[in-house]
Amino acid sequence: MAFDSLSEKLQNVFKNLRGKGRLSEADVATALKEVKMALLEADVNFKVVKNFIKTVQERAVGQDVMSSLTPGQMVIKIVNEEMVNLMGSETTEIVFKPGNEITVIMMCGLQGAGKTTTTAKLAGKFKAKGKRPLLAACDIYRPAAIEQLKINGDKQGVPVFSMGDKHKPVNIAKAALEHAKSNNLNVVILDTAGRLHVDEDMMNELIEIKENIEVHQTILVVDSMTGQDAVNVAENFQNKIGIDGVILTKLDGDTRGGAALSIRAVTGRPILYAGMGEKLSDLEQFFPDRMASRILGMGDILxxxxxxxxxxxxxxxxxxxxxxxxxxxxxxxxxxxxxxxxxxxxxxxxxxxxxxxxxxxxxxxxxxxxxxxxxxxxxxxxxxxxxxxxxxxxxxxxxxxxxxxxxxxxxxxxxxxxxxxxxxxxxxxxxxxxxxxxxxxxxxxxxx
Known part of the structure; x- marks a missing residue:
């Protein structure tokens, strides 16, 4: 998993803490210095790490902890709680319009992040919840994207709306919405184009869609393997078009995991799902408490x-x-x-x-x-x-x-x-x- 290296380092720190009968402020400072280095090596945003360590230290040297019978365990408990807070404390659900009202979800992200596959995965999740989704192929620049969406939509048993690559994305989005109304579908998921990097044309295209139809949720898909770059991309999208949530892909890969620990703090937007594999079923809802538990080596039985x-x-x-x-x-x-x-x-x-x-x-x-x-x-x-x-x-x-x-x-x-x-x-x-x-x-x- 993405956090294997970080998890191993943190467990070694905690092992030393558990071995001490009483803790001094110096013991806590030494342990947190090691925690800080482990987080930085995991590519967690520097400002996020700085604030995290400061908060943990303030709590960890309090009277209740230092006079506790098990101060080491108390420090670990605090680190766990603050890590949960860092990633969002509560699980965030995608909000749907009530009944048969249509919810429009716009998916965006850079090329190569796995956006099109994730869009199909998400449609499968919604269908399993009793929704009637429609996938809309709005990526007109990458010919394979439309075909890829059709193939994956078919595998998920979800219809795909396409007008080919000769129409503007905003017009495809409008037509998809009308198609959904005519066919009693209540979720429209727009698979928009990605670029190799954030550029003005890309942002203007997304802004144009949002200006012409009511987009209820804008979801950014980012590749967790790009580490700190993923956080920078998320911050860019948040500042320029506004996002409602993030989906992290490739969290099962050999990555340091810094994106998962930084994105919420930097953008103020929650992580909604995590891609944990290539299969269309490999999309997990993101639970901050469970992820913190995995990172700290406590398992994830839930x-x-x-x-x-x-x-x-x-x-x-x-x-x-x-x-x-x-x-x-x-x-x-x-x-x-x-x-x-x-x-x-x-x-x-x-x-x-x-x-x-x-x-x-x-x-x-x-x-x-x-x-x-x-x-x-x-x-x-x-x-x-x-x-x-x-x-x-x-x-x-x-x-x-x-x-x-x-x-x-x-x-x-x-x-x-x-x-x-x-x-x-x-x-x-x-x-x-x-x-x-x-x-x-x-x-x-x-x-x-």
Missing amino acids: TLIDKAQADFDEEKAKQLEKKLKKAEFDFNDYLDQLQQIKKMGGINDILKMMPGMGSQLKDVEVDDNAFNGVEAIIYSMTKAERANPDILNPSRKKRIAQGAGVDISEVNKIVKQFDQTKKMMKQMSGMMGSKGMKKGKFKLPFGF
């Missing part, structure tokens, strides 16, 4: 739950729960769990959302392709073997290994993992039941 709820089959969840109670978990169920993980995304990202797992996994990369080998082994079993793993004797395992094209030791390893998973899933089922979570609200879909 987003993990959201992922599970979005993808996991409710009926299968109930069936699995019954099986676990009766200790009937078999290889068919195990295969279902593996496939569920693949639907939710990479196993590395999922594990890092588990509290306390981030620091343990910093040097570990789980190969998602390894699932294919596991599936091949299970598919090489007979129906009887999958349903009753206890009958897997050495001769059966040898035949399964030959069928899957692997050594018998690989089959033994999978059987051992299955046994461990079966025990853990049974324990997890009991824990969830005792905490009142078993009424279909959430079933953790993996056994690793």
